[in-house]
Amino acid sequence: xxxxxxxxxxxxxxxxxxxxxxLLLGLALLPLSAAADRPLSxxxxxxxTGADPSTSGYVYARxxxxxxxxxxxxxxxxxxxxAASWQASDDGLxxxxxxxxxxxxxxxxxxxxxxxxxxxxxxxxxxxxxxxxPITAIEAEGNExxxxxxxxxxxxxxxxxxxxxxxxxxxxxxxxxxxxQVIGTGPYRVExxxxxxxxxxxxxxxxWGEAPAIERASYLAVGRGETRALMAExxxxxxxxxxxxxxxxxxxxxxxxxxxxxxxxxTIVFKVNAEHPFLEDARARQALSLSIDREGIAxxxxxxxxxxxxxxxxxxxxxxxxxxxxxEAQDVERARELLAELGWEANxxxxxxxxxxxxxxxxxxxxxxxxLPLVATALQDQWREIGVALEVDVGNASGIPSGHHDGSLExxxxxxxxxxxxxxxxxxxxxxxTDPEAMGGDWGAMGWRDDDLAAWLDTxxxxxxxxxRTELAAQVARRLNEAMPxxxxxxxxxxxxxxxxxxxxSIDPLERSYRIDELRWSE
Amino acid sequence: xxxxxxxxxxxxxxAGLGGLLLQRLFQAGLVAWLVGTLTFVLTRxxxxxxxxxxxxxxxxxxxxxxxxAEAVRAELALDQPAxxxxxxxxxxxxxxxxxxxxxxxxxxxxxxxxxLGHSLGLAAMAVLLSLLLGPPLGxxxxxxxxxxxxxxxxxxxxxxxxxxPFAVGLLLILIFSVSLGWLPAAGHGxxxxxxxxxxxxxxxxxxxxxxxARNAMADVSQSAxxxxxxxxxxxxxxxxxxHGLRNAAVPVVAYLGVQFVYLIEGVVVVETLFAWPGIGHAxxxxxxxxxxxxxxxxxxxxxxxxVALNTVVDLLCHWLDPRRRSA
Numbered sequence: 039x040x041x042x043x044x045x046x047x048x049x050x051x052x053x054x055x056x057x058x059x060x061l062l063l064g065l066a067l068l069p070l071s072a073a074a075d076r077p078l079s080x081x082x083x084x085x086x087t088g089a090d091p092s093t094s095g096y097v098y099a100r101x102x103x104x105x106x107x108x109x110x111x112x113x114x115x116x117x118x119x120x121a122a123s124w125q126a127s128d129d130g131l132x133x134x135x136x137x138x139x140x141x142x143x144x145x146x147x148x149x150x151x152x153x154x155x156x157x158x159x160x161x162x163x164x165x166x167x168x169x170x171x172p173i174t175a176i177e178a179e180g181n182e183x184x185x186x187x188x189x190x191x192x193x194x195x196x197x198x199x200x201x202x203x204x205x206x207x208x209x210x211x212x213x214x215x216x217x218x219q220v221i222g223t224g225p226y227r228v229e230x231x232x233x234x235x236x237x238x239x240x241x242x243x244x245x246w247g248e249a250p251a252i253e254r255a256s257y258l259a260v261g262r263g264e265t266r267a268l269m270a271e272x273x274x275x276x277x278x279x280x281x282x283x284x285x286x287x288x289x290x291x292x293x294x295x296x297x298x299x300x301x302x303x304x305t306i307v308f309k310v311n312a313e314h315p316f317l318e319d320a321r322a323r324q325a326l327s328l329s330i331d332r333e334g335i336a337x338x339x340x341x342x343x344x345x346x347x348x349x350x351x352x353x354x355x356x357x358x359x360x361x362x363x364x365x366e367a368q369d370v371e372r373a374r375e376l377l378a379e380l381g382w383e384a385n386x387x388x389x390x391x392x393x394x395x396x397x398x399x400x401x402x403x404x405x406x407x408x409x410l411p412l413v414a415t416a417l418q419d420q421w422r423e424i425g426v427a428l429e430v431d432v433g434n435a436s437g438i439p440s441g442h443h444d445g446s447l448e449x450x451x452x453x454x455x456x457x458x459x460x461x462x463x464x465x466x467x468x469x470x471x472t473d474p475e476a477m478g479g480d481w482g483a484m485g486w487r488d489d490d491l492a493a494w495l496d497t498x499x500x501x502x503x504x505x506x507r508t509e510l511a512a513q514v515a516r517r518l519n520e521a522m523p524x525x526x527x528x529x530x531x532x533x534x535x536x537x538x539x540x541x542x543x544s545i546d547p548l549e550r551s552y553r554i555d556e557l558r559w560s561e
Numbered sequence: 562x563x564x565x566x567x568x569x570x571x572x573x574x575x576a577g578l579g580g581l582l583l584q585r586l587f588q589a590g591l592v593a594w595l596v597g598t599l600t601f602v603l604t605r606x607x608x609x610x611x612x613x614x615x616x617x618x619x620x621x622x623x624x625x626x627x628x629x630a631e632a633v634r635a636e637l638a639l640d641q642p643a644x645x646x647x648x649x650x651x652x653x654x655x656x657x658x659x660x661x662x663x664x665x666x667x668x669x670x671x672x673x674x675x676x677l678g679h680s681l682g683l684a685a686m687a688v689l690l691s692l693l694l695g696p697p698l699g700x701x702x703x704x705x706x707x708x709x710x711x712x713x714x715x716x717x718x719x720x721x722x723x724x725x726p727f728a729v730g731l732l733l734i735l736i737f738s739v740s741l742g743w744l745p746a747a748g749h750g751x752x753x754x755x756x757x758x759x760x761x762x763x764x765x766x767x768x769x770x771x772x773x774a775r776n777a778m779a780d781v782s783q784s785a786x787x788x789x790x791x792x793x794x795x796x797x798x799x800x801x802x803x804h805g806l807r808n809a810a811v812p813v814v815a816y817l818g819v820q821f822v823y824l825i826e827g828v829v830v831v832e833t834l835f836a837w838p839g840i841g842h843a844x845x846x847x848x849x850x851x852x853x854x855x856x857x858x859x860x861x862x863x864x865x866x867x868v869a870l871n872t873v874v875d876l877l878c879h880w881l882d883p884r885r886r887s888a
Contacts, residue, residue: 085846088665093619165620165629202624216666232675233665234846235838236749258748260836264731265747272738272746406622434849435622436613436630443627455623468626480626
């Protein structure tokens with residue numbers, strides 16, 4: 039018999055059957071909790087892998103469960119955290135971090151230099167931010183954590199603000215040294231954790247700092263952007279991070295929600311294999327850059343006209359920011375001239391050719407950040423205009439470091455966080471390095487060398503004088519912008535939809551904290 | 562009177578049961594081995610370096626680099642030959658040891674236990690809801706084939722089955738969470754959180770089972786024995802209860818077995834949409850992160866669940882339909 043008979047479907051059909059089911063389900067509804075000790079619900083896309091700070095530290099840091107030796111101030115500069123002060127020896131090889139007094143962990147045990155040193159040694163043994171620093175030893179001496187370096191490394195305090203270096207109680211480790219639970223020092227303690235999605239925290243009364251106003255909070259990892267937006271809209275979540283551009287406009291019209299946005303020191307860039315015969319000349323890389331319509335990508339795809347990035351570092355990174363104009367970064371005619379200088383000529387089908395070889399490249403990217411594949415296809419379209427045929431390969435994030443490693447990568451589009459820690463130097467050392475014979479990094483330059491830049495980074499690594507550092511930072515930024523081993527496309531902004539009944543909300547541009555301890559419900 | 566006659570001529574319902582169970586047990590063993598071997602071969606043959614994929618799953622894409630991948634490779638002995646790894650897995654499986662997740666480091670069995678509980682809860686709620694909605698509607702429609710109710714429910718069923726679960730789920734969130742504010746949109750922790758994901762699955766299940774029930778009932782209601790039950794003087798209610806219900810139930814229950822396929826497929830999509838921490842969600846993440854023991858464990862549990870549920874369906878049919886017991 040026919041599945042669909044001659045029948046005019048009535049509009050009331052679907053809702054009709056739904057309403058009848060919902061009557062059955064009404065029983066499952068629970069009463070709303072009282073408003074006085076109203077819990078806070080935070081929703082973001084990132085999942086909880088376990089208890090170890092190397093894999094999931096960011097969740098525990100952002101939910102204010104565990105803290106680091108070094109904190110950041112409102113300007114994003116290193117500030118005292120669990121360490122009240124620190125100083126380096128004159129040769130820059132020994133750093134002493136004096137711990138804050140009267141701090142206790144959530145299990146009641148006191149914060150000691152031994153406990154802090156154990157946590158940092160654990161962090162050093164795992165892949166993480168401390169890999170960037172030449173650490174030879176971490177020890178406890180009295181009330182101080184002593185870190186030995188060889189050679190000197192000026193941005194060390196910045197690294198110790200990263201969430202992979204959280205300080206946990208001795209009770210958090212099992213006999214084999216594995217971290218089995220998170221016992222930190224923050225204003226909130228873990229109430230329950232159900233990886234990969236849910237973390238519930240409650241106020242810790244023995245906190246050394248100011249007590250937070252909200253007693254209970256929960257974190258839920260929700261991977262789908264549509265679901266997150268709907269949770270904000272329906273009032274299920276009080277704070278929802280990372281909104282997709284399409285939902286943002288709709289949520290902005292909602293009278294129960296306030297929309298917040300804050301630029302992040304994260305840049306969408308593509309790295310270039312400078313050993314590739316088509317790309318080894320800086321003019322080829324400049325031509326690719328000049329033909330990109332950054333303002334179009336920012337306004338059309340990212341829905342944020344301010345996001346066009348003519349340089350690597352956004353304004354929040356102070357001395358590293360050059361202040362270039364986004365409009366001047368595009369010059370398609372100049373791009374064509376540069377390619378003609380290099381001997382490229384258009385063939386019958388509009389693709390450039392040199393010595394019989396067409397200008398064809400493959401760009402690898404990944405979909406963990408949903409805008410990356412979109413930007414990749416925009417580049418594909420814009421480069422077609424100048425005769426470069428681009429193939430886009432959307433895979434896993436690890437395809438870029440593994441392609442760097444085995445030399446198969448041609449172009450890699452990614453979102454690089456230059457503010458993983460307050461000083462971008464740590465990231466730059468990873469990405470470019472100080473050894474002119476072996477420059478480059480998994481998420482940075484590939485097959486590229488620049489003796490000046492290596493020397494400047496090496497000086498920056500050891501130089502403590504702020505003025506000299508500021509000058510060198512600008513020099514590094516300028517050189518990177520000319521030689522283009524990595525090419526900037528757009529800057530990121532973090533977005534959040536927040537219940538209007540919440541007061542005191544702000545976004546941390548370094549994404550270290552959700553600042554839930556500063557929130558309160560309006561009366 | 563008819564009951565007394567029946568008991569003398571039909572074998573007890575336990576007859577032939579041993580053979581059926583033995584066959585299913587053998588099937589379960591075969592499924593376990595095949596599923597494990599297939600997932601092993603397939604994950605090994607996927608493009609991309611496993612160590613990098615696992616490192617990306619563990620440390621996130623900001624922190625994955627060659628150093629992290631090499632550390633992972635050394636820790637997990639990923640460069641041992643595939644054959645050694647395969648027989649190591651098989652030997653562990655014989656001892657009921659599923660290993661540890663390469664990403665979280667937790668025993669696979671612990672993670673599965675946590676996730677399976679959530680998925681089974683969701684699936685049970687979905688099946689229950691679909692049974693409340695689908696078959697009763699189908700049976701009533703089948704009593705009067707081509708009546709108004711039959712036509713309306715057919716269109717509703719076609720629409721619901723044609724829509725992907727993803728779209729149905731979004732629609733339900735829009736109606737019940739955003740517009741009406743009756744139910745939470747996503748998450749878990751309270752019973753109310755399970756309603757919308759379960760309903761999403763249940764609607765599609767009910768769409769099919771209502772049509773199967775309707776056809777079965779239509780066949781029964783037009784059969785000679787059903788007409789005879791009316792002729793001999795039973796009223797409509799008694800005819801339905803004594804001669805209609807049981808006969809119409811056989812195809813409906815048998816079809817449930819087929820529906821579990823949809824349930825398993827639907828769970829993957831629905832769990833991701835509603836941020837439900839179940840086994841489907843875990844499988845997607847394990848595949849992305851190349852977490853082989855988790856993929857094997859999850860696929861194994863899904864395969865075995867399939868065999869177990871089909872066994873239950875067989876037992877039910879065996880009990881419902883005496884004609885099957887002669888074997």
